[in-house]
Amino acid sequence: MPLIKIADSNIEFVCAANDTITRAALRAGLGMPYECNVGSCGTCKVELVSGAVESAWAEAPALSERDRLKNRVLGCQSHPKGDCTIKVRIAEQYLPMHPPTQFSAHLSLMRDITHDIREFHFETTQPRAFLPGQYALLTLPGVRGQRAYSMSSVAADVGTSTWQFQIKCLPGGQGTAVLFDQLCIGDQIGIDGPFGSGYLREDSPRDVVCIAGGSGISPMLSIARAMMHSPEMTMRKLYFFYGGRALQDICGEAELRELPGFAERLFYYPSLSSPEAEWRGHVGFVHENVLTTLGRTAADFEYYFAGPPLMTQATQRLLMQSKVPLTQMHFDQFY
Ligand SMILES: Cc1cc2nc3c(=O)[nH]c(=O)nc-3n(C[C@H](O)[C@H](O)[C@H](O)COP(=O)(O)OP(=O)(O)OC[C@H]3O[C@@H](n4cnc5c(N)ncnc54)[C@H](O)[C@@H]3O)c2cc1C
Ligand code: FES
Structure with a gap:
């Protein structure tokens, strides 16, 4: 199996023929940078110092012409053709708790x-x-x-x-x-x-805010389910915001109602951006409902959010403007 060496370090790991450089490093328990794993974000770029790779998706949007000229490749799409040396900065924030x-x-x-x-x-x-x-x-x-x-x-x-x-x-x-x-x-x-690194931090002392748009409901439900059953988090409140376009998009409430603490320390706030006349809830984009509803200093909370890129980018911008430290925002963009 090809051996991948990280330049200027004594780190090396093997990469099976059907594997990618990024995923093989994570399987080996290394903190290899990545976010989407599907060729869209560019976080996984590495410089190929020696050796050759074959890209699973040569046209992947995250790799520019300039990257190619500088011998950069997307680790998440790269299958090594033999031993390689790469330049990349391993970081603790990517260390996998459960190697894939x-x-x-x-x-x-x-x-x-x-x-x-x-x-x-x-x-x-x-x-x-x-x-x-x-x-x-x-x-x-x-x-x-x-x-x-x-x-x-x-x-x-x-x-x-x-x-x-x-x-x-x-x-x-x-x-x-x-x-x-x-x-x-x-x-x-x-x-x-x-x-992914948008996972629940059970050791945070802060109340939690989940913000989901569309299919972003999926990871936010996982976080809500884990939190409401966690013995470490019984003193934490969860404010769950969901956004869709019209009534037919609303979801999540039925699953949240099944959790211990619903309406006592778990609260659900739906928003619709193009609602029918009978809608009595919040009208607008989901992130616009968050700070006014919470009514407290934004930096008092731990934030988790997921959904279409425009929604997650707008949410991140709003939280940054409200002086929420980046260390209190957890998300993996849906590219
Ligand atoms: C971290 C993350 C989490 C996500 N979680 C959810 C979720 O919980 N629920 C949900 O509904 N959606 C989720 N998505 C979006 C989902 O991955 C798909 O993009 C979406 O379902 C559309 O897929 P499609 O194949 O139908 O569309 P398509 O337009 O056929 O494919 C779009 C996606 O596939 C990738 N892609 C296309 N061609 C290739 C190729 N040749 N090789 C590799 N990748 C390729 C693109 O990067 C793009 O992400 C998530 C995305 C990311 C990045
Ligand atoms: S992790 Fe490779 S492009 Fe996003």
Whole structure:
């Protein structure tokens, strides 16, 4: 198997032929920088000092012409053709608590959440752990590349053999076409995970705010489920904001109502941006509802958010303007 060396250090790790440099490093327990794992963000860029790689997605949007001229490659798309030396700065913030593994799973249940969001349950043969709020990469039959989906369930420490996801159907999308129109109960897929740094920090002393737009509901439900059952967090409150366009998009409340502490220390605030006349709740984008509803200094809270890139970027901007330190914001963008 190819050996990958990190220049100017004594760090090296092996990378299997079907693996990528980024994921092989994470499997080896190294803090290799990354965010999306699907070629869109550019966080995983490394400089190729020696050796050669083959890109799984040569046209990936995160790699510019300038990068190519400087011999930079996307670690998340790079399969080494032999031994390589790379230049990259390993960082503690990317250290995987549960190093990712590849396994197969079969579809055991599907249920509609809204008109365009569906919950999928995949069963594995043995329990595997992930942190609340993390995501996995699904290999779907006939789809080029993998697709990232955040788990809506909980599986800390002892792990789980059921990985649950809430997924929004994207018109014209290849991956969601297979998930919504082709996969049948019992069908096998490949899962690789867990990944991501937008996970619940149980040791924070602050109350928690979750902000979800559209399919961002999935990781926020995982965080809410873990938090409301955590013996470490019984004194923390959770303010859960959800945003959609119209009434048919509203979701999340039924699952939150099943949790201990609903309406006592767990509160749900839906927003609609283009509501029907009968809507009596907040009108506007979800992030616009947060600070006025909380009514306290923004920096008093720990924030988790997920959803379309425009929503997560607007949320991050708002929190930064409100002097919330970056260390209190946790998210992985849905590219
Ligand atoms: C960290 C993260 C978490 C996410 N969590 C959720 C979630 O919980 N629920 C949800 O509904 N959506 C989630 N998404 C979005 C999801 O991954 C898909 O982008 C979305 O479902 C559309 O996929 P599609 O295949 O239908 O669309 P398409 O337009 O066919 O594909 C779009 C996505 O696939 C990637 N892609 C396309 N071609 C290739 C290729 N050849 N090789 C590799 N990658 C390729 C793109 O980077 C893009 O991310 C998440 C995304 C990220 C990055
Ligand atoms: S482009 Fe590789 S992690 Fe986002």
